[in-house]
Amino acid sequence: MKSTLDRRTFIKLTASASGALVAGVCFQSCTTDKLPATVYGFSPLIKIDTDGWTTLIAKNPEIGQGIKTALPIILAEELGADWEKTKVVQGDYDEIYEEQWAGGSYAIILNWDLMRTAGAKVRQVLIEAAAKKMNHPANELSTRNSRVIHIKSGDSLPFEELITEASKIPLPETVEFKPIDSFEIVGKNIPQVDLDQDVRGTTKYSIDVKLPEMVYATVLKNPVFDGGVSSWDDSITRTVDGVLDIFELDNKAYGGRLIGPNSPNFVNGIAVIANSTWAAFKGAEKLNVVWDNAGSRMESTEGIFERFHSQLTSTSIERKDGNVVTAKRKAASIFEAVYELPFLAHLTMEPMNCTVDFRADLCEVWAPTQNPKALQEGLIKLFGLKPEQIKIHLPRIGGAFGRRYYVDYAMDAAVLSKKMGKPVKLTWTREEDIKHDWYRPASVHKMTASLNAAGMVTGWQHILANASRKTSLGREGNPAGTEIDSYEFPGGFVPNLQFEYGHVLSDVPLGQWRAVGHSATAFAVHSFLDELAILNNTDPIDYFLKFLGPARMVPVVDDYEFDLKRLITVIEKVRQISNWETRLHEGQGRGFAASKHSGSYIAEVVTVHMDKNDKVRILRVDAVVDCGIVINRSGAEAQVVGGILEGLCAALYGEITIADGATVQSNFHDYRWMQLDEVPDIHIEFVKNDLPPRGLGEPPLPPAAPALANAIFAATGQRIRKLPIIKQL
Amino acid sequence: MPSYTLTINNEKKVISANPDTPLLWVLRDILDLTGTKFSCGIGSCGACTVHYKGNPVRSCTLTVATALEGNITTIEGLSADGTQPIQQAWKDLDVSQCGYCQSGQIMAATALLSKNPKPTENDINTAMAGIICRCGTYTRIRKAIQLAASKSEE
Numbered sequence: 098m099k100s101t102l103d104r105r106t107f108i109k110l111t112a113s114a115s116g117a118l119v120a121g122v123c124f125q126s127c128t129t130d131k132l133p134a135t136v137y138g139f140s141p142l143i144k145i146d147t148d149g150w151t152t153l154i155a156k157n158p159e160i161g162q163g164i165k166t167a168l169p170i171i172l173a174e175e176l177g178a179d180w181e182k183t184k185v186v187q188g189d190y191d192e193i194y195e196e197q198w199a200g201g202s203y204a205i206i207l208n209w210d211l212m213r214t215a216g217a218k219v220r221q222v223l224i225e226a227a228a229k230k231m232n233h234p235a236n237e238l239s240t241r242n243s244r245v246i247h248i249k250s251g252d253s254l255p256f257e258e259l260i261t262e263a264s265k266i267p268l269p270e271t272v273e274f275k276p277i278d279s280f281e282i283v284g285k286n287i288p289q290v291d292l293d294q295d296v297r298g299t300t301k302y303s304i305d306v307k308l309p310e311m312v313y314a315t316v317l318k319n320p321v322f323d324g325g326v327s328s329w330d331d332s333i334t335r336t337v338d339g340v341l342d343i344f345e346l347d348n349k350a351y352g353g354r355l356i357g358p359n360s361p362n363f364v365n366g367i368a369v370i371a372n373s374t375w376a377a378f379k380g381a382e383k384l385n386v387v388w389d390n391a392g393s394r395m396e397s398t399e400g401i402f403e404r405f406h407s408q409l410t411s412t413s414i415e416r417k418d419g420n421v422v423t424a425k426r427k428a429a430s431i432f433e434a435v436y437e438l439p440f441l442a443h444l445t446m447e448p449m450n451c452t453v454d455f456r457a458d459l460c461e462v463w464a465p466t467q468n469p470k471a472l473q474e475g476l477i478k479l480f481g482l483k484p485e486q487i488k489i490h491l492p493r494i495g496g497a498f499g500r501r502y503y504v505d506y507a508m509d510a511a512v513l514s515k516k517m518g519k520p521v522k523l524t525w526t527r528e529e530d531i532k533h534d535w536y537r538p539a540s541v542h543k544m545t546a547s548l549n550a551a552g553m554v555t556g557w558q559h560i561l562a563n564a565s566r567k568t569s570l571g572r573e574g575n576p577a578g579t580e581i582d583s584y585e586f587p588g589g590f591v592p593n594l595q596f597e598y599g600h601v602l603s604d605v606p607l608g609q610w611r612a613v614g615h616s617a618t619a620f621a622v623h624s625f626l627d628e629l630a631i632l633n634n635t636d637p638i639d640y641f642l643k644f645l646g647p648a649r650m651v652p653v654v655d656d657y658e659f660d661l662k663r664l665i666t667v668i669e670k671v672r673q674i675s676n677w678e679t680r681l682h683e684g685q686g687r688g689f690a691a692s693k694h695s696g697s698y699i700a701e702v703v704t705v706h707m708d709k710n711d712k713v714r715i716l717r718v719d720a721v722v723d724c725g726i727v728i729n730r731s732g733a734e735a736q737v738v739g740g741i742l743e744g745l746c747a748a749l750y751g752e753i754t755i756a757d758g759a760t761v762q763s764n765f766h767d768y769r770w771m772q773l774d775e776v777p778d779i780h781i782e783f784v785k786n787d788l789p790p791r792g793l794g795e796p797p798l799p800p801a802a803p804a805l806a807n808a809i810f811a812a813t814g815q816r817i818r819k820l821p822i823i824k825q826l
Numbered sequence: 827m828p829s830y831t832l833t834i835n836n837e838k839k840v841i842s843a844n845p846d847t848p849l850l851w852v853l854r855d856i857l858d859l860t861g862t863k864f865s866c867g868i869g870s871c872g873a874c875t876v877h878y879k880g881n882p883v884r885s886c887t888l889t890v891a892t893a894l895e896g897n898i899t900t901i902e903g904l905s906a907d908g909t910q911p912i913q914q915a916w917k918d919l920d921v922s923q924c925g926y927c928q929s930g931q932i933m934a935a936t937a938l939l940s941k942n943p944k945p946t947e948n949d950i951n952t953a954m955a956g957i958i959c960r961c962g963t964y965t966r967i968r969k970a971i972q973l974a975a976s977k978s979e980e
């Protein structure tokens with residue numbers, strides 16, 4: 098199988114003091130003599146113990162996406178380990194592991210070859226060791242259930258009896274992957290490795306860390322974005338039983354608003370230190386602060402959207418194919434529609450928190466972060482530490498969805514621990530968590546299609562205006578970012594096509610949110626295509642297939658193409674499993690959308706029922722997914738269900754509004770989330786193939802909102818062009 | 827600071843805390859029972875659900891001074907080995923994603939089944955209302971409650 102990554106990989110193999118065989122791995126940028134000391138003497142991935150148990154290191158942050166189970170599955174598969182005799186241990190942050198982050202649905206894509214290589218090379222060594230001991234040629238041996246086996250004779254040896262021999266064998270230069278059709282663990286329903294501790298409540302998140310001498314902290318930040326502190330009165334706070342100290346947090350004293358090109362520093366405010374979380378919360382509530390809002394634009398949602406709308410006519414061109422102006426002139430008809438999407442919050446179930454023990458020799462951090470490298474860089478920038486003075490532990494994380502790509506809350510905690518000279522556990526209240534999020538950008542989309550006499554698209558213009566993630570708070574020096582990328586759909590599909598971006602500067606803190614830009618553009622694009630189908634009196638799936646054209650490879654931009662055969666397959670399949678052609682009751686309707694994201698193809702059909710009060714009830718969702726090889730069937734299905742529900746829920750209710758330069762919403766009571774009784778029947782199918790695995794955390798989300806809005810149109814004739822839906826019905 | 831005697835997982839615990847301290851923070855910060863989670867702090871997400879006198883309550887809104895009369899069961903006290911029927915069903919169906927809401931979900935579900943061993947769809951909706959799962963594990967939560975209920979019938 099062709100490797101998708103050209104990466105130099107080598108593994109160090111050694112018999113450790115306990116007699117175990119430990120294989121560490123080191124990718125491209127290091128040499129074996131530079132390997133740092135960790136639990137086993139160096140950063141390991143695989144440890145085979147004398148008792149027959151194999152320990153596999155999960156290196157990437159586990160945010161609920163199942164990566165702590167998925168990457169070890171790949172290692173175990175290539176190794177031939179018995180999954181029932183395998184332990185998984187979370188690795189700390191270590192540069193040597195590489196690609197040790199969570200985002201963009203990349204963890205499987207980037208680590209598939211790395212994990213396979215590590216597992217396979219250790220298997221090759223075990224086989225070579227066994228060949229000597231068993232007197233069988235190596236090419237007749239294979240591994241299974243943590244044994245090297247000789248199928249012809251039935252001879253076998255357990256891994257643990259090969260440790261001494263294997264540790265003397267140098268690792269092979271070339272890697273021999275297992276044939277994909279011989280996989281025994283990959284593709285099965287494997288429960289999450291921490292499931293037992295999850296149901297017993299013993300899983301440790303960073304919010305659960307307790308250290309000797311530790312004190313507790315919380316923060317009260319200026320609710321106005323990018324504001325400061327003018328003065329404060331803490332006299333009542335100091336009377337709260339348990340309050341120990343109060344500090345101002347001013348990022349000017351710590352390098353300013355940025356800690357890296359795309360990495361914001363902590364937000365200004367006041368911190369309260371106490372002997373319990375509750376005392377810190379109470380103390381913060383009693384603070385009396387005069388905020389400094391002199392630098393704020395004091396924005397409001399209405400004002401922001403007005404500026405977006407006026408920016409639609411002042412844009413930069415992000416992609417230009419053919420000539421949309423000529424296409425308009427020659428068109429039989431022209432159709433236009435404008436779509437609006439709100440700011441969205443992340444609301445991770447575990448609020449922002451971090452525990453830091455800042456000692457003279459070592460700054461030790463327990464952080465719920467998707468991006469430990471950014472955290473390390475931040476500590477280096479703020480305190481002038483060297484990488485070897487920083488240790489970042491990666492406990493389990495109570496949801497992330499893009500919020501924890503930023504490490505502002507960890508900078509808070511580090512500053513406080515340094516000041517106190519003690520370990521500090523910082524916990525943000527939910528109110529702070531919502532008011533100081535890095536929101537999904539709101540946006541306005543003006544779509545124009547030129548149509549021929551047959552109602553098909555000859556010209557496509559998509560103008561997007563908004564404030565960009567790339568230039569938000571503290572990043573205004575960045576080149577004007579675009580929120581409409583050249584590879585956006587349907588780039589490559591229409592001869593005359595133009596993407597334009599109208600850039601607005603705003604104080605609203607913006608960042609990554611599940612599926613990032615595509616979470617918004619997909620709503621505009623796939624609602625618009627549905628409108629075109631209806632205009633043309635054509636079934637929306639038929640219209641979309643005609644729009645796509647015959648199965649072929651469609652180059653979108655360099656290095657990025659659509660395999661239309663795969664897209665058409667998932668569409669045809671979802672048409673079938675959703676019973677798309679069958680009639681529904683009065684007041685019901687089906688909507689469809691399909692897209693490619695992070696290399697995966699997905700088609701969704703949403704069925705809704707509208708009751709007499711125009712209350713929408715989602716009855717059913719059908720989804721067909723082609724993500725290449727499925728690593729863990731159970732985990733993959735969970736990601737698809739979760740992504741769809743998040744897409745639907747955000748479309749129905751999700752909205753952050755801004756008034757007087759600050760966020761209006763403050764907790765779950767005014768930022769509504771879906772509950773159990775609203776959850777539809779969900780039917781999911783995976784296309785079976787042997788193609789390299791692709792992302793799954795994000796791809797299910799983008800089609801959900803347009804499919805829902807299209808279903809509401811089918812049920813009621815009402816077109817939703819503005820989210821959230823609940824405000825439109 | 828006054829001292830209080832609480833009954834937690836059928837054991838008496840003497841602790842000192844201010845009377846207005848929510849039970850949640852007594853469990854987490856003082857007793858190290860961190861399976862009960864903080865998420866909203868205002869009774870609107872369910873992550874902190876425990877049983878008080880057999881009923882599901884939001885421990886973030888129940889002050890320690892008002893939780894003295896009966897047994898408090900936390901997720902850690904459901905079973906010694908994680909095999910209480912709801913826990914078992916959760917494992918059978920691989921319910922958890924990020925896991926953070928799960929103890930609240932499990933506490934609400936066990937309270938439901940202890941009073942109503944054969945809940946209807948509607949009973950499940952009512953009992954689980956307001957217990958938010960941000961990751962969207964709801965479909966498996968529903969199935970797991972039904973699975974545990976069907977096993978108790980056998």
Ligand code: FES
Nearest residue numbers: 866867869872886
């Ligand atoms: S933390 Fe108690 S209900 Fe949310």
Ligand code: FES
Nearest residue numbers: 924925959960961
């Ligand atoms: S499993 Fe993550 S919030 Fe429910």
